[in-house]
Amino acid sequence: MAHQQRHPGTARSVEDHAADVSDLLGSLLTRPSETIRLDDALGRVLSDDISSPIDLPLFRNSQMDGFAVDSASIATVPATLPIVATVPAGPAEPAAHLAATAVRIMTGAVMPSGADAVVPVEDTEVSDDKVTVYRSRSAGEFVRERGSDVRTGALLLTSGTLLAPRHISVLAAVGLPSVAVRTRPKVAIITTGAELVDAGTTPGPGQIFDSNGAALAASARANGAEVAIVDRSGDEPDAFRSVLRRAVAHAELVITSGGVSMGDYEVVKDVLTELGARFGRIAMQPGGPQGLAVVDGVPVLTFPGNPVSTLVSFEVFVRPLLRRAAGLPPISPAEATLDHDVTSVPGKRQFLRGRRTASGVEVVSGPGSHLVAALAWADVLLDIPADATSLAAGDRVKVWPL
Amino acid sequence: MAHQQRHPGTARSVEDHAADVSDLLGSLLTRPSETIRLDDALGRVLSDDISSPIDLPLFRNSQMDGFAVDSASIATVPATLPIVATVPAGPAEPAAHLAATAVRIMTGAVMPSGADAVVPVEDTEVSDDKVTVYRSRSAGEFVRERGSDVRTGALLLTSGTLLAPRHISVLAAVGLPSVAVRTRPKVAIITTGAELVDAGTTPGPGQIFDSNGAALAASARANGAEVAIVDRSGDEPDAFRSVLRRAVAHAELVITSGGVSMGDYEVVKDVLTELGARFGRIAMQPGGPQGLAVVDGVPVLTFPGNPVSTLVSFEVFVRPLLRRAAGLPPISPAEATLDHDVTSVPGKRQFLRGRRTASGVEVVSGPGSHLVAALAWADVLLDIPADATSLAAGDRVKVWPL
Known part of the structure; x- marks a missing residue:
């Protein structure tokens, strides 16, 4: 055991773990509809x-306020015609139309059955019950035919x-x-740790505010999920089992935070290992300790408890799949120019918190996974390959928008 | 009257009307908080x-699972130390620490008061109640000092x-x-027209489905507003007055659709003109007939009733101000290359529905303001200047993302 701790097995790559997560969450991609x-x-x-159940327009109507006419009767202008009717927009059967007359008509109103053109009011002059038309129009002008926008089907x-x-x-x-x-994918969030207390209380010695519940819930919602449950457990296995049971009963994906590192009180690791979970180190920073399980047919992903590790884990492993399941467009990485030199841990793919600048991108924090304030200031993750140990100002780097 | 209709006053420019709207909606920009x-x-x-009410971390804690030690006692390695206590993460006063001993400690747990470094478990070997440390660590390593992430204030x-x-x-x-x-800006939507009927019913002759209520409500919500009311009135002035009164009582901005063109049954124009509104033609297509008013201190914008005119009016005149009021980032126009020739009406700024292609952008509909199906297929508005009459394939054009 001690020996094993000194020489842990080779860490798996981010790509391999992402492929495992993708397999695990495959069932989320086929969404029922509601x-x-x-x-x-x-x-x-x-x-x-979706096909149209109706023609659009549903009836032949005027595109302008003006006068419905027979185009032949205004072939020569000016032409003066008697105004024989008025048709406002609104419920009405088509008016009858006689040759060499005009029907005053409003935009959207039903075209008289015999008329084939509309003269806009701007091209006319009205005197008593007659209209003088100053511009000819050919058949069909300013008439919207039934189904001209959309045909049924x-x-x-x-x-x-x-x-x-x-x-x-x-x-x-x-x-x-x-x-x-x-349907939106239903996600349950479980935070773990005896040290966690609620916002709005006063933490005692050794206690911290639970931020991962709110942060993971917001992340899930921001990427198209419905958050079914946000719950918390201390470090007692029975308490965690009980919370877990409720989560898998109500969600299609359970995400836990905490309880998965190499310490002696790792409730998530202990309970889920009994249930056949796989845990291991991923060659990444932050977010190295990761695990996955299926409990009662529901996929469970276990993230480390540090707030930055938790959010980076979500961005790297869950966001792409959740967006795909939800039908949201993928987040594509971009390239940016480093404003300064960056050193990186060899053998680990690093996700550094960065911020776009006028000239490129800068790192806003060190690699410490507790630097949640810097994460809040960041707007991208810099994706530093596992084989890079140093990058120079001016180098191009892949960045993921947050 | 007829004369005035034949020679309407010069249309105002989009820019001038946008400036008027901006003045009118200025009061929305100062938002109360909730x-x-x-x-x-x-x-x-x-x-x-927001300033931090606490230090973060709130107490000195371990960054790793491992052993809290006095760094001086592991200056020479291997060094074997007795394990005198175990500190899990969780509520606890700092343990006491004696020189030349080790305290087993978990990530996030309170550092013992005398210890100044943490040796990660990977660099140790445990045998009974002793730990052998294989790598020296200097003072501060893997210790998170109180306030090292965020200081109070x-x-x-x-x-x-x-x-x-x-x-x-x-x-x-x-x-x-x-x-x-x-607070989110509160918007009320009023659609008008005797021809409008509800979705899910069967329209009779001359009737159409009311789409502007749903479309404007969705547009307002998509741009950070809260929709207080979506209501409808026929063409009777009293009915519209009653709906309007309710709208101004519950909203900070009222948007109407329909009832503003040059016809004889223009309820919005008739009622609001009595209340001091200004109506006029804007040199744009679609969306030419526009009006604005202040009723009981609440700004009212009146859009034409054609669904495409309504949505284009919203995009051009309301979206920028609503986003600013709501604190959302502005939508910036982009440039794209025309895939084909485009002709345009001289003297009118045209907003054509377009769709991005692999090579640039194409127009997806004619200028007809009833082509709501094409609008649904569009993803940009092409912004064709008022003085342009034709643009050629390959020309650059300004596009607004929808």
């Missing part, structure tokens, strides 16, 4: 293609569309009161 | 700078920060259960 009110659909993701939106206001607009325009969207 | 639970704070905007986050998970993390870490954020 039908929700269109009013609640902003930011949700369509689970099916036409594909409006495709499965996987992340619903923005313009999509809500078209779905409302074709009269859909509800829409089928992908 | 205190909310940290759990609800994701995506909200800090209304004040240090600035953590600045006013205006859009709260992301990493900010939630630091606020939770310093024990704040709640946080003061800017």
Whole structure:
């Protein structure tokens, strides 16, 4: 045991562990759908293609305020026609239209059945019950034919569309009161540690505020998940087992923080090892100690308890899969120029907290995994390859937006 | 009247109208703050700078699982020391530490008062109640001093920060259960028109589904507003007055759609003109007819009723101010290369619906303001200057992300 601690097995690579996590979370990618009110659909993701149930426009109507006419009767202008009717927008059967007359019509109003063009009001002059038209229009001008925007059955939106206001607009325009969207992945968060206390209390000696619960819940929500449970356990195995049981009953993914390093009171490691979990060191910093398990068919990922390690673990291993499951666009890495030299631990892929500057990117903290204040100031993670030991100012580096 | 219709006054420019809207909505920019639970704070905007109420770490603790020692006692290695105590993470006063002994300690646990370094467990071998240390460590190594991350009173986050998970993390870490954020601007939406019916019903002749209510509500929410009311009125002035009265009583900004063009049944124009509104044509397409008013001290913007005109009006005139009021980052225009020739109406700034392609950008619809299906397919608005009449494939054009 002591010997094993002095010479732990080779750490696995980030890529290998990410592949394991990806296998484990594969079941999350096939999302059942749920039908929700269109009013609640902003930011949700369509689970099916949507075809139009109606023609749009639904009836032949005027594109302008003006006069519906037979285009032949205004072939020569000026032409003066009697105004025989007025059609506002609103519920109405098409008015009858006689040749050589004009029907006063409003934008969106039903076109009279015999008319084939609309003369905008700007091109007319009205005197008593007559209108003089000053500009000819050909058949079809300023007339919106039924179905000219969308035909019944036409594909409006495709499965996987992340619903923005313009999509809500078209779905409302074709009269859909509800829409089928992908369910959000349900995530449970468990923080562990006898030292954790609630915000708003006064910590005694050796106690700290539990920040990972709030941080992981926010991270999950920000990436399209629904947070089913945020819970906490001390270091007693029975307490953790009880919290874990509730979590797997209500979530599709459980994330724990703490209790997985090399100490003697590692409740997550102890309990989950009994349940067949795999734990190991990943060649990364921060976030080295990682584990994964399946409990009652539900994937469980175990993150180290340091707040920065926890958030980096989420960004590296969970965010890509959660966004894919939720149907959100992937976060792509960018390249940036280092403002200064950086040294790195050999053999470990480092994720340094960085901040974009006018000229490139700078590191905002040392590698210490407790530097949560610096993480808050960061806006990117610098991704330093495992084989790099030093990078110079001016070198290009991969950065992940936070 | 007829004469005036034939020769309407010169249309105002988009820039001039945008400046008027900006003046009108100036009051929205000074936001009162509200205190909310940290759990609800994701995506909200800090209304004040936040300084730390505590030191972080709050007590001197170990950065590793290992053995707390006096560094002098391991100056020569291997060094074998008696293990005199064990300190897990958790509530505890600092243990006493005697020279030339070791205290087994876990990550995050309180450092014994006399110890000045931690030897990671990997560099040790335990036998019974003794530990042999194989690598020297100097004073301070793997010890997190109180306040080394954050000092009490240090600035953590600045006013205006859009709260992301990493900010939630630091606020939770310093024990704040709640946080003061800017209130969201309260917006009311009123759609008008006797022709409008609810989704889920069957429209009769001359009736259409009301899509602007859902679309404007989604647009407001997507840009940081709270939607206080979505209401509708027919074309009777009393009905509109009643809906308007309720809207101004509950919102800081009212947006109407419909009832503002040159027809004879323009309820919004008729009622608001009595109340001192200004209406006019803006040299833009779509979205030409625009009006603004102040009713009971509340700004009212009136958009034309065509769904595309409505959404373009929102994007051009409201989105920038709403985002500023809400504390969200501005949407910046980009430049893209036209995939094909484009013709434009002289004297009007055109906002064409476009879609990014591998090579640049293409127009996805004609200028018709009823083409809501094409708007749904678009992902940018092409901003064609008022003085342009034609642009050629390969020309650069300004695009606004939707």
